[in-house]
Amino acid sequence: MARGGLSSSALVFLFLCCAGFLVSSSFAKTHIVGGGKWTYQTSPTFYDDWAANQTFEVNDDLLFVYAKASHNVWVVTVADLATCNAENSVEKYEDANATISLYRSGDFAFLCEYPGHCTQGMKMKLTVPEAPAGSPGSAPAPSPEEESAPAPQVAPTPEDLQSPPPPPDSTDTSPPEPSAATSLPSLSALVVGSLSAYLAALFIL
Numbered sequence: 101m102a103r104g105g106l107s108s109s110a111l112v113f114l115f116l117c118c119a120g121f122l123v124s125s126s127f128a129k130t131h132i133v134g135g136g137k138w139t140y141q142t143s144p145t146f147y148d149d150w151a152a153n154q155t156f157e158v159n160d161d162l163l164f165v166y167a168k169a170s171h172n173v174w175v176v177t178v179a180d181l182a183t184c185n186a187e188n189s190v191e192k193y194e195d196a197n198a199t200i201s202l203y204r205s206g207d208f209a210f211l212c213e214y215p216g217h218c219t220q221g222m223k224m225k226l227t228v229p230e231a232p233a234g235s236p237g238s239a240p241a242p243s244p245e246e247e248s249a250p251a252p253q254v255a256p257t258p259e260d261l262q263s264p265p266p267p268p269d270s271t272d273t274s275p276p277e278p279s280a281a282t283s284l285p286s287l288s289a290l291v292v293g294s295l296s297a298y299l300a301a302l303f304i305l
């Protein structure tokens with residue numbers, strides 16, 4: 101009995117199964133806004149530029165990383181964003197590290213409502229493309245930037261250092277866990293894929 105041959109073909113089968121699972125599984129991604137912190141930027145299009153390099157899909161999440169009471173995120177219209185007008189916002193995120201779902205296709209616009217912050221670059225607009233009709237799993241290949249989005253590691257800007265530290269009694273110290281959030285689905289898919297591949301291999305062999 102060619103035991104070695106069998107086990108290597110089983111390995112190939114297992115690998116293909118896992119790969120298939122990973123490719124076909126369409127998990128919502130979490131995009132860390134700006135690749136790091138939601139804070140002042142010298143370029144007024146800093147966050148727009150970041151967004152333009154992302155591949156957004158409906159139901160992806162945006163993670164705004166900032167200290168509570170230092171910044172916030174208000175959802176506005178694209179028109180209001182142009183003038184940093186927050187008055188019409190009906191969706192306001194004040195707690196630190198806001199996670200906002202891109203629950204639909206189309207345009208989204210966000211700004212920090214603290215006085216002067218929007219004009220100092222804390223604004224972003226982006227467009228979520230429509231999902232192809234009838235093919236929820238046909239996700240476009242992820243861009244390198246997106247996949248390799250590391251944990252926030254943006255060097256603190258001078259403004260960061262100047263801004264008052266969050267109150268020491270703040271209980272909102274939950275750190276962002278983008279890596280866990282994004283890797284967990286893949287891990288579970290891997291486990292499921294491996295298990296089913298193993299069972300299938302047992303059947304075939």
Ligand SMILES: [Cu+2]
Nearest residue numbers: 171212214217
């Ligand atoms: Cu701000």
